[in-house]
Amino acid sequence: MTQSLDLAGIGIGPFNLSLAALLDPQTEVSARFFDRRADFAWHPGMMLPNATLQTSWLKDLVAAADPTSRYSFLAYLVATKRLYRFISAEFDAILRREFADYMGWVAGQLESLRFEQTVSAVDFGPDGLFHLTVNDTTVTARNLSLATGPVPATPAWAEGALGPNCVHSSRFLLDAPKVAGRRVIVVGGGQSGAEIVLDLLNRSDAAAPAAVTWISRRPTFAPIDEAPFTNEYFMPGYLEAFLAQPPQRKERILASQKLASDGISHATLRALYQRLYEITYLDRRRDFAALLPYRDAIALDGGSGAYRLTLRNGFDGGIETIDGAVLILATGYRIALPACLDPLRPRLSLDDDRRFVMGRDYCVTWDGPDDRRIFAQNVGRQTLGIADPQLSLMAWRSARIVNALMGRTVYAVDGDVSLLRWETAGDAGRDLKLAI
Ligand SMILES: Cc1cc2nc3c(=O)[nH]c(=O)nc-3n(C[C@H](O)[C@H](O)[C@H](O)COP(=O)(O)OP(=O)(O)OC[C@H]3O[C@@H](n4cnc5c(N)ncnc54)[C@H](O)[C@@H]3O)c2cc1C
Structure with missing residues (x-):
């Protein structure tokens, strides 16, 4: 066993990578971050060639806290000798591939990262330290930073169906279901569903499916709301106002904000619409693509490669069935407690839905000593607001x-004030300090 760490990080996605980058200059802190992947990768199953970032590249791993950091996106552009051309290219939104490459470039420089290291168990010992089982060794640490990401969500009717012909969008490129010459059904009207449909519609003759059907629960294929005032939701000043609200009100507010994070980007919608126009009027292939909004998939029959999906149409109340050989579930993600925390579970405070109860400074509430903290990122949209799973903050x-x-205060990031007045004047909430 080696010397215990000040901080052990579980998972190296963007969120713990950002933390590792900002901790890097703090040489008095001993931190190590573990990931089971062989190398840094960002949603490789969805890294479609033209997919773009839904966030400004200025919201990189470090700049909002330390614009002089050597790990900023700007530093990456300079180091990789492309700054002038990047400016000249005038991207409205940068390619996700480039942002992943930037994050990989940062990961390659941080000595605190360890890949091919799976954390299989975390416990708290009588010595007052966290004990992590990492591959076959034990690592001890005074604090934890949990950022293991959400897990794919599959609808109840699809349970048991996952296989070579039925894949979740998170594995679309990794499992690469055989779509050539087959009827493909894509379920889910968010950005992932849109990107996959666009990819399928753009495939050339030999690789093209026989037909593509796209189903969305929403009344139409809805755009993301990226307007300036909506963007206030993704700023610290708004977060402070949101945190002061009681749980039920938070739920209602979050429901009203759905399209601020889950809508489809305008560029993807335009590309899809133009491709559909081309297919319909120029190629005259009216049977090739069918877009079915306002449909709730309610049952799946048939076996692998010969599916029959039953849909309820919210527009006119009708029931219909569609057949397909391949099913892609672009049905989103859900927060789940990672299995490695099982030994600690009796000591964690969980709410009725088995979610973490969050305390101050992104710390999970648990019954251990106050100076032994479990920081957790991307686990608490319900309590921490719409920005929690996003890159913005x-x-x-x-x-x-x-x-x-x-x-x-190593990084002076407090003091952001919203341009809008969210709370009722005189509401005690206005005086609350950031509660997380
Ligand atoms: C396709 C896609 C595109 C997105 N694009 C945007 C965008 O443009 N803008 C935006 O704001 N947000 C975007 N998001 C949302 C969000 O930014 C990402 O989901 C982001 O990757 C979340 O980062 P994370 O660090 O929480 O988790 P992840 O990126 O999921 O990383 C978690 C890591 O933990 C590792 N891990 C898990 N368990 C263990 C274990 N027990 N031991 C060791 N390692 C473990 C995994 O291997 C993984 O590498 C996107 C999400 C998706 C799915």
Whole structure:
């Protein structure tokens, strides 16, 4: 067993990578981050060639906390000798591939990262330390940073169907279901569903499916709301107002914000519409693509490669069935407690839905000593708001975790004030300090 760490990070997605990058200059902190992957990768199953970032590249791993960091996107552009051409290319939104490459470039420089290391168990010992089983060794640490990401969500009717002909979108490129010459059904009207449908419609003759059907529960294929005032939801000042609200009100507010995070980007919608126009009027292949909004998939019959999906149409109340050989479930993700926390579970405070109860500074509430903290990222949209699973506040949140860990203001990120007045004037909530 080696010397115990100040912080052990579980998972190296963007969120713990951001934390690792901001901790890197803090040489008095011993931190190590573990990931089971062989190398850094960002949603490789959905890294479609033309997919773009739904966030400004300025919201990179570090800049919002430390614009002088050597791990900024700007630093990456300079180091990889492309700054002038990047400016000249005038991307409305940068390619996701490039942002993943940037994050991989940062990961390649951080000595605190360890890949091919699976954390299979975490317990708290009588020595007052967390004990992590990492591959075959034990690592001890005073604090944890959990960022293992959400897990794919599959609808109840699809349970048991996953296989070579039925894949979740998160594995679309990894499992690469055989679509050539076959009827493909894509379920889910968000960005992932849209990107997959666009990819299928764009495939050339030999690789093209026989037909593509796209189903969305929403009344239409709805755009993401990226308007300036909506973007206020993704700023620290708004978060402070949101946090002061009681749970039921938070739920209602979140429901009203759905399209601010889950809608389809305008560029993807336009590309899809133009492709559909081309297929319909120029190629005259009216049977090739069918877009079915306002449909709730309610039952799946048939076996692998010969599916029959039953849909309820919210527009006119009708019931219909469609047949397909391949089913792609672009049905989103859900938060789940990682199995490695099982030994600690009796000591964690969980709510009625078995979610973490969050305390100050992104710490999970548990019955251990106050100076032994479990920081957790991307686990609490219900309590921490719409920005929690997004990149927008990533660097800001990492900075707050660094400050909490080190017990002083290393990064001065507090004091953001919203341009809008969210709370009722005189409401006590206005005076609350950030409660997380
Ligand atoms: C396709 C897609 C595109 C997105 N695009 C955007 C966007 O443009 N803008 C935006 O704001 N948000 C976007 N998001 C949302 C969000 O930014 C990402 O989901 C982001 O990857 C979340 O980061 P994370 O660090 O929480 O988790 P993840 O990226 O999921 O990383 C978690 C890591 O933990 C590792 N891990 C898990 N368990 C263990 C274990 N026991 N031991 C070791 N390692 C473990 C996994 O291997 C993984 O590498 C997108 C999401 C998806 C799915």
